[in-house]
Amino acid sequence: MVSAAHKRLLIVFTLVLVFLFVRYVLFHGAILTPPPEPKRSPGAPVLVSVYYEALCGDSKHFIIKQLLPAFRQAAPLMDIELIPYGKAQTFINSDGGYRFECQHGNVECEGNMYHACVIEAIENPQTRLNMVACMIRDNRNPKEVMLKVTK
Secondary structure (H helix, E strand, O other), X not given: OOOHHHHHHHHHHHHHHHHHHHHHHHHHOOOOOOOOOOOOOOOXXXXXXXXXXXXXXXXXXXXXXXXXXXXXXXXXXXXXXXXXXXXXXXXXOOOOOEEXXXXXXXXXXXXXXXXXXHHHHOOOHHHHHHHHHHHHHOOOOHHHHHHHHOO
């Protein structure tokens, strides 16, 4: 059997919880505020951000076999953001400079940098993606491949 003191304590506890819930809802607007407006207007292209690595076989396969064909078929529906970084790590040196470590070694870090330069320099999305796809096909010597592709 529950004593009267326990019943009162349970009622007070319940009231405090209800009060806190109502206060939270009113001050944070969890229920009363409408959902935020979308950042892109309806019908705007979908932003597709692709983090990849210059020497990664999976990245190569995705860009050549999936992303490039999809973009060729639906370019007006997509904004592609290419980020050649993947599983790399960034460290700040004691002199304030940066050092990168890439999953597939220093050649991949070099390749990522050349890819980033091409991505930054080429404005046309189709041309940019074509160049990245061409570079990633055979990227064992990143500088040589970049120079060959940019001719």
